[in-house]
Amino acid sequence: MPQPLAYRMRPQRIEDVVGQQHLVGPGKIIARMVQAKMLSSMILYGPPGTGKTSIASAIAGSTKYAFRKLNAATDSKKDLQVVAEEAKMSGTVILLLDEIHRLDKTKQDFLLPHLENGRIILIGATTENPYMSINPAIRSRTQIFEVKPLTADDIKTAIERALTDTTNGLGDTDIKLESAAETFLTTATNGDLRSALNGLELAAKSTNPDANGTINLTLPIIEECVQKKAFSHDKDGDAHYDVISAFQKSIRGSDTDAALHYLARLVTAGDLPSIARRLTVIAYEDIGLANPPACARVVESVTAAQRLGFPEARIPLADAVIELCLSPKSNSGMMAIDAAMADIAKGHYGDIPAHLKDAHYKGAAGLGHGVGYAYPHNFKNDWVKQQYLPDKIKDAQYYVPKQNGKFETALGQQYDRLRSAQHQNKH
Known part of the structure; x- marks a missing residue:
């Protein structure tokens, strides 16, 4: 039985990887490793189908090292021993270890010395957050890279390559892919x-x-072949993003029924990743400090939806949308960090005050580092007036409180009291 098209089209050179240009583009970290043949073990994490295996295959193809693939959940320690023996006999082996978050201690203990001596270059692949799911012993010996969902343009490039490739693709077959069908294929997946x-x-x-x-x-x-309907897509590919935009703007505008309508379009299209990401963004961008508990509940709802999958995922998602629509709104947190970043971009930062600098090393006091620092917990109400911002921007204000909910109203009152005390008698 012939290998699937997706398997046959895996890149053999790093230059042929579709997407992930933040890692494999010219001058980027993995491209530099390959060019210098100075590979280190790594963990690639991100959603399914985004190129983790392709990157590993391309690294092996570009460096001409042997390439082996195992699964941490289903392959045994004996399978790892076979790879280790091959590495000992013939030199470096690149090992793609899928589902690395499921690597048990016995296999891990076997692998560690081989990672240390460089005979095995481990490329771990996982859809889980490695900072939460990977054992620290493995994590400390690898570099961690996030693999991001491919854009519609990335997928279009790969599709057109598959349609014209006469060796591994479908180039020997006379295929006419309708424009609307191609656009749908690039966005619906x-x-x-x-x-x-x-x-x-x-x-x-x-x-x-x-x-x-x-x-x-x-x-x-x-x-029919991808088992999704083009409810949120049109022939130009813009309608998908229009639905996402209308979804967020309806929640921001507190129109519950409109938000549920756009949620239903996205659910019907099976677009759980877009819903999950957008709801999380909305919670912190548009509701934020006006109702932090709602933000936390949205994260819980999104997590539940991702575990459930469709059709049941629609239920926690609907609950989250209704609560966000009816919640008080505030974008003050986003505006505050954007204002601080804009200041830095303009070169407004200055030197950190000496009394705030790290004093946990010998000779720090001689440099004036940490000298004169007042420890707030030694004072009444655990607060003492002292300067924290650099001299150059000592009067900067980034946070502008809103009064659209009890929580931020209280925060704003405390902020105003502390800022007033901090700047009292300054001028």
């Missing part, structure tokens, strides 16, 4: 290239050619 290529291959193999021998792939055919 939510950055999952494997799903896009699987859908394309299924459509091509299951569609009869016309009288001229051409396989015409239309929007309904692609919809």
